[in-house]
Amino acid sequence: MTRNDILDYLNTIFQYKDFTEKYSVNGLQIEGRDSINKIAFSVDTNLFTIEEAVRQKADMLISHHGLFWPNLSSITEITKKRIQLLMNSDISLVGMHLPLDKHPEIGNNVSLIKLLNGKLISEFGSVSYLAEWEEEKDLKEVSDILDTNLNTNTKCFDFSKGKAKTFGVCTGNGSSELYSLFGKQCDLFITGELRYETIGLSREYGISLMVAGHYATETLGIKQLQNRIKNNLSVETIYIEDRIDY
Ligand SMILES: [Zn+2]
Numbered sequence: 001m002t003r004n005d006i007l008d009y010l011n012t013i014f015q016y017k018d019f020t021e022k023y024s025v026n027g028l029q030i031e032g033r034d035s036i037n038k039i040a041f042s043v044d045t046n047l048f049t050i051e052e053a054v055r056q057k058a059d060m061l062i063s064h065h066g067l068f069w070p071n072l073s074s075i076t077e078i079t080k081k082r083i084q085l086l087m088n089s090d091i092s093l094v095g096m097h098l099p100l101d102k103h104p105e106i107g108n109n110v111s112l113i114k115l116l117n118g119k120l121i122s123e124f125g126s127v128s129y130l131a132e133w134e135e136e137k138d139l140k141e142v143s144d145i146l147d148t149n150l151n152t153n154t155k156c157f158d159f160s161k162g163k164a165k166t167f168g169v170c171t172g173n174g175s176s177e178l179y180s181l182f183g184k185q186c187d188l189f190i191t192g193e194l195r196y197e198t199i200g201l202s203r204e205y206g207i208s209l210m211v212a213g214h215y216a217t218e219t220l221g222i223k224q225l226q227n228r229i230k231n232n233l234s235v236e237t238i239y240i241e242d243r244i245d246y
Contacts, residue, residue: 001036001235003028003092006060009233013106013225014099024097025068030083032092036060041226042240043218045093050082052240054089061086061240064108064222066095100221101171102127106228108171108221112190115149115220116142118167125177128170130186136165139188143210146190152216152245157209159202164188168207171217181207192217193246215244 007028011017016026040058042049044065053061067082075083086093101108102123109129113120118131139162143154164187170177174191178198181189182205189207192214202209223239230237 001233002034003032003036003060004034006036006039006229006233006235007094009229010062010094010096013228014096014103016096016099019099021098023069024066025095026097026099027094028092029066029068029095030086030091030093032086033059033090036092036235038236038238039226039229040238040240041222042242043215043222044242044244045082045095046242047078047082047085049240049242050085050091052242053091054085056238056240058091058238060092060094062094062096062222062225064096064100064218066093066097068095096222096225098127100225101218103221106221106224108218109169111220111224112169112171112217116145116167116190121166124168124184125170125180128168128174128177128180130166130168130181130184132166133164136163138162139164139208139210142167142188142190143212146210146212146216150212150216150219152213154210154212157199157202157211159206160187160208164208171220172214178202178207181205190217214246 036059038058039060040053042063045063113131121130146154166186167188168181170191172192175195190210
């Protein structure tokens with residue numbers, strides 16, 4: 001397959017070309033060779049994931065966190081090393097940030113709701129979803145499911161008397177999304193990481209918090225995307241594990 005075939009396929013899934021995002025570039029960030037036989041998938045783009053993609057002879061790296069962020073103002077030091085290694089190896093880098101968080105079937109947030117057997121209620125914030133369980137759940141039961149399935153150590157702040165029926169989900173850093181939950185009917189917010197001040201506010205609003213790890217919560221969407229590509233396109237795929245427990 002060609003690089004453009006893959007990009008077209010990604011656009012049919014995510015419509016990323018019409019998606020405006022202020023944080024990152026979605027789609028092709030670095031152009032490598034035309035012919036694609038093997039695609040590597042990762043949560044982050046760093047020297048370790050790039051070296052592994054090179055070692056495993058991938059033609060393309062698709063990453064939730066690419067290399068281009070608002071604070072990138074020069075290509076020096078570690079950024080130079082990363083980009084140089086990709087370019088010398090002729091590997092394309094594709095970023096898929098918020099479209100992968102928000103996707104209604106394979107996205108990070110919906111995948112987490114499915115993992116917890118929740119029923120979708122609505123979207124909130126910019127990429128997050130509100131869901132509910134048929135019966136009220138013990139918070140302990142919920143955090144056990146997260147720990148077992150995401151291989152993580154969920155930190156729980158109980159501000160709803162140990163129970164929850166409605167819950168909001170934002171994988172990764174959910175601090176800014178949490179603000180749009182305040183005042184809504186919601187017992188629990190599940191995210192990857194949070195700023196300190198949001199914890200005190202949640203207590204005042206009576207919304208319990210579960211912080212399950214930025215990396216751990218964002219492995220779901222990229223693995224779903226890998227599966228979809230593996231099942232629908234004639235390319236080999238690999239997932240590069242590069243866990244930082246935060
Ligand atoms: Zn993230």
